[in-house]
Amino acid sequence: MKKGEEARGIISEYRFPDRGYIVREDGKVLVKHAVPGREVAYRVTKARKGSAEGRVLETLQPGVCETRESRCPAVGSCGGCLYQTLPYEEELALKSELLERLLGEAVWEDFLWEGLTPSPLAEGYRMKMEYSFGDAYRDGPLCLGMHKRGSHYDIVETDHCELVHEDFNLALRETLRFFREHNTPYYHKMRHEGYLRYLLVRRGTHRKELLLDLVTSSQLPKEEEEELLTAWRQRMVGLPFAATLKGVLHTVTDSVADAIKDERTEVLFGAAQFEEELSGLRFVITPFSFFQNNADGAELLYAKVGQYVGETGGKVVFDLYSGTGTIAQLVAKHAERTVGVELVEEAVIAARENAARNGVRNCRFIAGDVLKVLDEIEEKPDIIILDPPREGVNPKALRKLIRYDVPRIIYVSCKPSSLLTDLEILREGGYHTTRAAGVDMFPRTPGVEAVLLLEKK
Numbered sequence: 001m002k003k004g005e006e007a008r009g010i011i012s013e014y015r016f017p018d019r020g021y022i023v024r025e026d027g028k029v030l031v032k033h034a035v036p037g038r039e040v041a042y043r044v045t046k047a048r049k050g051s052a053e054g055r056v057l058e059t060l061q062p063g064v065c066e067t068r069e070s071r072c073p074a075v076g077s078c079g080g081c082l083y084q085t086l087p088y089e090e091e092l093a094l095k096s097e098l099l100e101r102l103l104g105e106a107v108w109e110d111f112l113w114e115g116l117t118p119s120p121l122a123e124g125y126r127m128k129m130e131y132s133f134g135d136a137y138r139d140g141p142l143c144l145g146m147h148k149r150g151s152h153y154d155i156v157e158t159d160h161c162e163l164v165h166e167d168f169n170l171a172l173r174e175t176l177r178f179f180r181e182h183n184t185p186y187y188h189k190m191r192h193e194g195y196l197r198y199l200l201v202r203r204g205t206h207r208k209e210l211l212l213d214l215v216t217s218s219q220l221p222k223e224e225e226e227e228l229l230t231a232w233r234q235r236m237v238g239l240p241f242a243a244t245l246k247g248v249l250h251t252v253t254d255s256v257a258d259a260i261k262d263e264r265t266e267v268l269f270g271a272a273q274f275e276e277e278l279s280g281l282r283f284v285i286t287p288f289s290f291f292q293n294n295a296d297g298a299e300l301l302y303a304k305v306g307q308y309v310g311e312t313g314g315k316v317v318f319d320l321y322s323g324t325g326t327i328a329q330l331v332a333k334h335a336e337r338t339v340g341v342e343l344v345e346e347a348v349i350a351a352r353e354n355a356a357r358n359g360v361r362n363c364r365f366i367a368g369d370v371l372k373v374l375d376e377i378e379e380k381p382d383i384i385i386l387d388p389p390r391e392g393v394n395p396k397a398l399r400k401l402i403r404y405d406v407p408r409i410i411y412v413s414c415k416p417s418s419l420l421t422d423l424e425i426l427r428e429g430g431y432h433t434t435r436a437a438g439v440d441m442f443p444r445t446p447g448v449e450a451v452l453l454l455e456k457k
């Protein structure tokens with residue numbers, strides 16, 4: 001195998017989350033974002049002894065399971081989904097098998113695998129989208145949507161996306177139409193010039209409330225900007241959304257990073273927050289606070305966490321990486337007390353407000369890095385719940401947690417492939433995985449959420 005070589009082959013082996021392998025006589029070629037069974041044309045991009053990596057150039061023949069017709073014209077080019085062409089049952093069976101195999105390799109001891117719970121909605125489930133402004137090709141017309149797969153710059157217009165409710169597509173389509181009419185320039189990532197950066201859309205599935213936030217640079221003259229934003233707000237307020245439009249916002253970010261850094265947010269209409277209901281509790285969601293993206297899926301995930309937490313009467317439960325305090329409040333119903341720890345101050349303020357509105361009084365929320373807070377907190381937990389970001393738990397924080405010597409740790413992972421190192425440290429600390437399950441929070445994508453019960457032996 002040589003770098004640059006072009007060939008064709010069938011993706012005959014597959015590993016979590018979307019790693020396909022083409023098996024050849026001279027070794028295996030790894031191609032990411034692959035669908036099992038597909039025959040593809042590929043180029044070898046890296047070659048080592050007996051193993052290589054490649055990039056798919058073209059799908060020549062779909063896999064036998066690819067029998068679903070997608071309504072999305074961006075299928076294949078958009079970086080958002082992968083399994084658009086698989087019926088949901090096939091996708092679920094594939095993801096369940098991959099997750100079980102991955103956990104089987106990460107967990108040494110025998111554990112009870114409880115399967116992958118399907119998402120009640122396989123489409124229209126996402127509650128948040130961050131669309132980027134740009135162009136579909138160099139110096140092309142203004143575009144708004146998702147990044148093209150594998151590209152930092154090119155944007156694919158995604159106004160027929162199946163992962164979101166039609167309200168998202170309407171907001172995207174009309175915002176794009178509006179700024180095209182006004183010839184407003186997008187912010188060029190290389191030159192750091194231009195105005196339009198992102199459109200953030202959040203919508204609660206259960207309470208059907210909608211929030212729109214236009215994120216821009218500060219590079220437009222004040223008066224011109226005011227006139228433009230007033231007209232955009234009017235256009236948005238006049239749209240026939242199925243949900244109640246709770247707020248239209250404008251956020252300024254001049255940071256050169258390709259991520260929204262909230263430097264200033266003004267309310268153009270309504271309020272800077274909305275509410276969603278999960279498992280009988282209400283939660284205030286602000287533009288940038290973390291909230292699970294799939295409301296029905298989140299209820300199933302939290303139910304599984306509750307099952308693994310078990311009996312909590314008279315017990316103190318730590319909910320580490322608590323976001324807007326969902327798990328802490330749900331668990332607080334039966335526990336003596338819960339303590340949530342979360343890095344993002346805005347989310348902690350929302351968590352406290354949420355608890356007060358829900359009448360949950362035995363919850364405390366601390367703002368800060370878990371690693372530091374664990375040094376400062378005097379209270380000791382009886383049960384620990386971990387729901388860290390994608391990169392997992394800081395190893396030093398894990399070692400501190402082990403010293404609490406609690407009988408049960410519940411680990412919720414949104415990136416199961418990064419569990420390996422965390423489980424190794426916990427194993428050294430005497431914890432063994434006894435039960436594990438998955439919840440499909442992200443249909444049509446390779447992502448799943450894993451929940452593990454670790455017990456001290």
Ligand SMILES: C[S@@+](CC[C@H](N)C(=O)[O-])C[C@H]1O[C@@H](n2cnc3c(N)ncnc32)[C@H](O)[C@@H]1O
Pocket residue numbers: 290291292321322323324325326327341342343344347368369370371387388389390414
């Ligand atoms: C996967 S979310 C979990 C949120 C929550 N459990 C839920 O279900 O809504 C991870 C959370 O960890 C927070 N976070 C990231 N790094 C952190 C750290 N070092 N210390 C505390 N919180 C952190 C993020 O802001 C995010 O809200």
